Amino acid sequence: MSLSGKVAIVTGSGRGLGLAYARELARQGAAVVINDVDAAVAAEAVRVIESDGGRAAAVVAPVGSSEVAKQLVQAAVTEFGRLDILVTNAGILRDKSLLKMTDEDFDAVINVHLKGTFTSAREAFGYFKENGIAGRIITIGSPTGQRGNFGQTNYAAAKAGIVGMVRTWALEMKKAGVTANAVIPVAATAMTKTVPYFQKAVEADERGEAMPAFFRHDLGFGTADDVAGLVAFLASDAAAGITGQAIGAGGDRLQLWTHPEAAATEYREGGWGYQDLVENFGKLFGDKLQSVGEEFLPLPEELQPATAQPEPAAPAKVG
Template sequence: MDLQGKVAVVTGSGRGLGLAYAQALAAAGAAVVVNDIDPEAVHTAVDAITSQGGKAAGVVAAVGDTAAAEHIVETAVREFGRLDVCVTNAGILRDRVLWKMTDDDFDAVVKVHLRGTFTCARAAAVRMREQGTGGRLVLISSPAGQRGNFGQTNYAAAKAGIVAMARTWAMELARAGITVNAVVPVAATEMTKTIPAFAPVIADSERTGAPLPDWLRKDEGLGTVEDVASLITFLASEAAKDVTGQAIGIGGDRLALWAHPKEKSVAFADGGWSADAIGAQWHSGVGADPETYGIPAPQAPEV
């Protein structure tokens, strides 16, 4: 994948998955704008890229407001002359069950994830349309946004909204040659390391340098952050010029295409449905095979 001459911005790229995305894009030849709220993380990330012969600039800003989004895009144009790829990765967590979640918990997560994706993608799309040479918007979602997850009302809602925006923008930006896709990553990060079934296995791998076991890489689709970054490089490349409006999962050894929501079963009643009529047929008709919900609990194999 040759990204020579391309310019990318990656929000929330001071560490973790975002840093892996930025490094992968730079390794493929793209100039990269690193963004994070931590000045030291930005400085370290830029140094890591440039020390390997890559091109990088840094922006310290909290994603969410329009001013921050426009500053990130303007930095790409000022430093490297254009913008071709925008990866919206910045995010935070404020996990609590519904009855304990505060307004601030909800608003903070939605502002960074959902509003931050909107403002950054909008600023990038404006620039890409002005350039007239197409572009790539890569929006980072989550399995929680596809299936829901206990204690993550705010996060799941924001991540589901991000996939909906990807489908909408894929239509709106098609004539401008701008593709829009959502990535659903799973990787060993500071967050997943706290999951009881994963924690000891990841800790052992980090301590010994041994690869993660097959059951984790294949059955759970969980590997390193570098495993996920390859999809970002692909979506930024010419090889993906006709891939748009998709939700694509990756993690460990697993690459997957998530289905778009669709009607699963349908029934008709002349003149419409009464509540009694719905109740009489639900369990043997439309509702006979209900959908599952929630991320399945990981299961380590018995030794």
């Protein structure tokens, strides 16, 4: 198996996408440290991996602090003798539009997603460097971090920040032979269940059926397992030359996201004053302004969400 003898930490891996990543890493031969804030959920994830024939242990703690990052690395070393792979998947949502978002909403999401990725990666890299291990750091981004999304100021900031950190770490970790990449998943989750646009896809997945081709191919939207293979690949020796990248996976689609580049460039001797911009900006850049947010294709008629049915009348009281 490609990851035989390796040891991985996957944060936020009690269920959903994180569990899918952990199970695939275990299938490929890695021992896995499961992490979740719910002890029962973490224990069940360990049981599932062991029933698949893999090896797993659990750390029940919320990521974010340096103390928890140390606890995760120490658990890998204590339980399995070493650490080779870190997948930073843990995350929460506190979606609200800007004027309704509180400091607490913002701080909570940043602490788990962004700081949790930072502290975990710092601790893992320290271990890799000290022990001469060409480790793998795989962070989890989001299309929201790439393009923005209504009501997700905190989440967009965290996910964009994660990709920025990955690009920086690719430079800082290169000499040590450690790679750092971001995976951008597009998959059915608890969040997408609430979006009518994805209703038919999620319903098919819950029935154990293949999602309609429109979702899998045209939208690149699939299951957690569709993303897990990319995570395991980036954790392997086969991906030793891949670092600093943001790679999307979903359904039948694999995408390499570009690093931000200038879409258009103009020069003016002496620079650009206010009046110069008033007179020239529109004609120079007006047709090159960048779009924001995800732009979805229209749903085919047969995949339209079911129309809301009227509530049934309340039964008559008896007695």
